[in-house]
Amino acid sequence: MHIPEEFYDFCLYLHQDFELYGPEPQDWINGAMRHMDNASRLVLKDYLVLLLTGDYSDSQLREIISAAGTDTSFLDVRDPRQFLGLTRDMINSSLPQ
Numbered sequence: 015m016h017i018p019e020e021f022y023d024f025c026l027y028l029h030q031d032f033e034l035y036g037p038e039p040q041d042w043i044n045g046a047m048r049h050m051d052n053a054s055r056l057v058l059k060d061y062l063v064l065l066l067t068g069d070y071s072d073s074q075l076r077e078i079i080s081a082a083g084t085d086t087s088f089l090d091v092r093d094p095r096q097f098l099g100l101t102r103d104m105i106n107s108s109l110p111q
Contacts, residue, residue: 015064017082020057023050024101025082043101052109059105062098 027046036043047055065075075094 017078018057018061020054021061022082023054024058025079028084031086039097039100040104043104047101047105047108055105055109059102059109062102066095066102067096069091090108 022048027049028042033042035041050058065078070078072094075098079098081093
């Protein structure tokens with residue numbers, strides 16, 4: 015599967031200092047997305063839809079997130095499907111209608 019560069023870019027902002035964005039997952043997602051333009055967010059959203067609708071286990075999703083550069087030793091993604099779904103939903107609400 016091709017992993018888009020936009021997913022790597024997003025994940026690289028989820029590092030050991032991600033809590034500087036704020037205490038909640040929504041804060042972390044907003045912090046990572048603030049560096050992305052609308053076109054990049056759309057590519058990321060489409061990839062997240064592919065992950066969420068694919069036949070991936072939670073373990074596989076964690077591996078994909080980790081392999082993309084997320085510092086998962088600090089970002090405890092117990093429910094990767096929920097985190098990716100929240101990211102998708104936040105992108106949807108941030109894009110012009």
